[in-house]
Amino acid sequence: MKIVVMGAGAIGSLFGGLLALRGEDVLLVGRRSHVDAINSRGLKISGMTDAIVHVRASTHPEEGDLILFTVKSYDTEKAASSLIINDDTIVLSLQNGLGNEEKIAEVVGREHVIGGVTSYGALFLEPGHVSHTGIGETVIGELDGSITERVSRLSDLLNKAGIMTSVTDSIKRKIWEKLVVNVGINAITAITGVKNGKLLEIPQLRELMRYASLEAVEVGRKQGIDLGYDLIDRVEEVARRTAENRSSMLQDISRGKKTEIDAINGMIVRLGEEVGVDTPVNRILTLLVRGIEKSEAFRR
Ligand SMILES: NC(=O)C1=CN([C@@H]2O[C@H](COP(=O)(O)OP(=O)(O)OC[C@H]3O[C@@H](n4cnc5c(N)ncnc54)[C@H](OP(=O)(O)O)[C@@H]3O)[C@@H](O)[C@H]2O)C=CC1
């Protein structure tokens, strides 16, 4: 199986690197400086995995049997348009936020797309070097909920590479559950500059986190997704488990990079409008993050 990683940044390089370490045929597709570093010195993975992986890298995709799709949500359409697929190609999105699978499906065809969420953690340190920062479950599933041979085969492939993976018949709910966690944690940490754990220690931020998550659960339920209100407590549990993390949105803001706000809190606002649920907390969080993205003063 030829594997192409579309968007070899932090998580894509880690997954591609782990698969290549297991002897899989992998091509990492990323930006020029990262590609050049990998082609000259190999991919360095540090942290929870320690390895130099000799894996091919390019700035342009080639045809693949499996495409691991790991660009940020705002790059989805452009990256999907550059894919080269055959009749049997599977495109597995591991992105955060809502709507990525649909955008990819619009470009390559729905039958090619499998959804995924991962609690693995990775950090892009410098060109040619990523850090493996967290281990968690990866869940994949067909968009229509069927349990197919190809999704089971894909799960086996990832498990063989040491990436703990299971198959679900409700990937949409899994994506929503991860979304609710990101809605609760990411924007508030990005605006206030605190690590995830502080959201539990500072009563005002904890209250805000619960309101933002609650709005997301209400919108999801109105959209017909079977989300329980206990999810709000799970958001707190994730903040506790990742207490020392600087959320991905906080990291993006600190580096002066665009954030995934539109696919996270912004998506709750948009969908809330569609189904008639008011989302004032997410609206303000979205406006603040968009404003900070435009403001030099907040770069740390
Ligand atoms: N990092 C993590 O621990 C986790 C991340 N995720 C999700 O996975 C997705 C990716 O996250 P992450 O790896 O952190 O992000 P990164 O920004 O580190 O990785 C994406 C990479 O793709 C590159 N890229 C974008 N478009 C193209 C293109 N057309 N051709 C070549 N390269 C391209 C980007 O370059 P450039 O930056 O120059 O645009 C960047 O290097 C996000 O949705 C994130 O929320 C999910 C779970 C964990």
Ligand SMILES: CC(C)(CO)C(=O)C(=O)O
């Ligand atoms: C789970 C959490 C909030 C961990 O930091 C995350 O997914 C992120 O930062 O994007």
